[in-house]
Amino acid sequence: MRSLRRGNDIEHSGSRCALLLYAVRMRRATVISFPLFVLFVLLMINAALSEEPQTPGVATSTLSSSTVATAPSADIQTPDIFRVVRVVDGDTLVLNIDGKDTRVRLIGLDTPESVDPREKVECFGIEAAEKAKEMLEGKNVRVEKDQSQAEYDAYGRLLAYVYVGDTLFNEYMIAEGYGHEYTYRIPYKYRSQFKAAEREARDAKRGLWADGVCETQ
Numbered sequence: 001m002r003s004l005r006r007g008n009d010i011e012h013s014g015s016r017c018a019l020l021l022y023a024v025r026m027r028r029a030t031v032i033s034f035p036l037f038v039l040f041v042l043l044m045i046n047a048a049l050s051e052e053p054q055t056p057g058v059a060t061s062t063l064s065s066s067t068v069a070t071a072p073s074a075d076i077q078t079p080d081i082f083r084v085v086r087v088v089d090g091d092t093l094v095l096n097i098d099g100k101d102t103r104v105r106l107i108g109l110d111t112p113e114s115v116d117p118r119e120k121v122e123c124f125g126i127e128a129a130e131k132a133k134e135m136l137e138g139k140n141v142r143v144e145k146d147q148s149q150a151e152y153d154a155y156g157r158l159l160a161y162v163y164v165g166d167t168l169f170n171e172y173m174i175a176e177g178y179g180h181e182y183t184y185r186i187p188y189k190y191r192s193q194f195k196a197a198e199r200e201a202r203d204a205k206r207g208l209w210a211d212g213v214c215e216t217q
Helices: 004-051 127-138 169-175 191-204
Strands: 081-087 092-097 101-107 140-144 160-165
Touching: 081 127, 092 127, 101 169, 127 160, 127 169, 160 169, 169 191
Parallel strands: 101 160
Antiparallel strands: 081 092, 081 140, 092 101, 140 160
16 A cells, blocks of 8 residues: 555656656747747838838839930920921921921911012011011921811922911911911911901001001001
C-alpha cells in the first residue's frame, strides 16, 4: 500500500514537472514571438507610408516630359493658319501655303481700287490698302473657307475669310468704312452680318462714308 502511494506521488510529481516544462516553453515562445509580431507590424506600416498617394479613381500619368506635346510656335503652320507674305490691296493678299505664294480674295468685302493698272485709283483705295498692310503683313492669320462659294474665283484666287487673332478681317474693313459689303452671285455665310456692319459704318460716317471725304481726292 505504501509502495502504491509512493508510485502515485511519483506519477503526480512527473505530471507537474511536465506541465511546468510546457509552461516554461510556452512563455519562451511568447517572449520570442511578440517582438517578431511588433517588427512585422512596423514593417507593414512603413511600407504603407512609403507608397505614393493617389486620388481615388484617377490613374497617374506614366508619360515622360519628352512625350508631352507643346503648343506650336508662331513660325509653325497648322492646317488653317498661314503667314501673310504681302498685301495686294484692301481685299486681296498673298499667303504662304505649303511653301507656295497663294493669292487670296476676301469673301464679302470690296474695297476701292488702288493697284489695278486698268483702273484709276479710287477714293479711299490707298487708305484701305494701307490699313490692310498695317494689320496683316508678316502676321500669321487663320483662314476659313465657305462651302457656299467656289474654292477659287475666275482669276485663280483662293476665296476665304481671314482672321487676325479673334477679329474677322473681312468684316472689320467694312465696319470701319474701308470697303463695302459685296455679294458675288451666291449669298455667302456671313452676308447678313457684313450688311449690318456696312449700315452701321454708313450711319456713323466712318471712312469712305464720311461727309465730303471723296470729293477732296
